[in-house]
Each structure stands twice: as structure tokens, then as C-alpha cells.
Amino acid sequence: MGMTKLILLSALAVPGIWAQSHAACDLVHQDEANQLLGGEALEIKVGPLGCGYSVRARGIRLTITLVDVGSTVKDFWAGMKAQSAKRGFLVGDEPGMGAAAYAEMIKRSAQSSAGKAGFVVVKGETLLQIFVTDAAEKEDFAGKKETLDKLRPLAKKAAERI
Numbered sequence: 001m002g003m004t005k006l007i008l009l010s011a012l013a014v015p016g017i018w019a020q021s022h023a024a025c026d027l028v029h030q031d032e033a034n035q036l037l038g039g040e041a042l043e044i045k046v047g048p049l050g051c052g053y054s055v056r057a058r059g060i061r062l063t064i065t066l067v068d069v070g071s072t073v074k075d076f077w078a079g080m081k082a083q084s085a086k087r088g089f090l091v092g093d094e095p096g097m098g099a100a101a102y103a104e105m106i107k108r109s110a111q112s113s114a115g116k117a118g119f120v121v122v123k124g125e126t127l128l129q130i131f132v133t134d135a136a137e138k139e140d141f142a143g144k145k146e147t148l149d150k151l152r153p154l155a156k157k158a159a160e161r162i
Contacts, residue, residue: 024051027158059138107143115143
């Protein structure tokens, strides 16, 4: 085992890291994912940091990730926001969600064959990312304002559940 893995494993063993946060799958309930995605969503657990719900037939997915960034969380968030804007994604501040939040949307275009809509939220020292994505060869669902608007109340609820 390399030194990096050892450091990572020992960091994960510190109880304080997980004590104040929930697992990502606790933030969005099955029925909420079904309603948002318009079908029976399959839950995909990705350890304590991530969770997803997928409606494969439509090629759409909801992904929730939680990362405890520590005291630099606001700077980290601002860097992510700047990077998204620089890449040409639609980015805008989202008031009333966590300590700070922005919405992000990628419409299907010549540059992007798939869509994405979601929110990046700061709550305490935790960074929450909640996104809907679609597969290029399937339904054009995620990169639409209506999808972002439909996700907004659920993202707000998820942030409150942290």
C-alpha cells in the first residue's frame, strides 16, 4: 500500500470527519428522486460521500455528493464557481440555500452532447453538489431551465438535511 493510501485511510478513520454529516443517500429520499426524474429510480450508493439515482431507460441521473472541506470550504466553492463560469457554463448565485450556493447549467450544444443542471452548496464546512445529468444518446432533460427549477426545492431540502 502506498503512502497516499495510508494517509487517506487514516484520515477516514478519524471519527470527527463524519460525525457532523449524514451519508449522501440520506439527503434525498427515494420518492423524491422518483418524482424529480419522472420514473422508478434505481439507487446507486457510492460510499459515504456520494449517492445517485438513475432512470436508465431515459438516460437520466441524479447525483448527490458531500465533501467535508474544512475551514477553506468557501474558497473551494468560489474556485469551483469561477472554473464553471470560465468553461462557459451558465452559473448564477442561489440565495437562501446553505451559507452560499450557486446554480449551474449546461445545455446541449455543439460543445456539449449531454446536459447538466444542479447546485453547489456550502453548509458549515461541507460542500454539497446535487446535479441532474443526461446521456447524450437519450432524452434531452438535464440542460433545461425547467429541470433546474424542479430540482431547486429538493436541493434546498437536501442542504437543510445536512
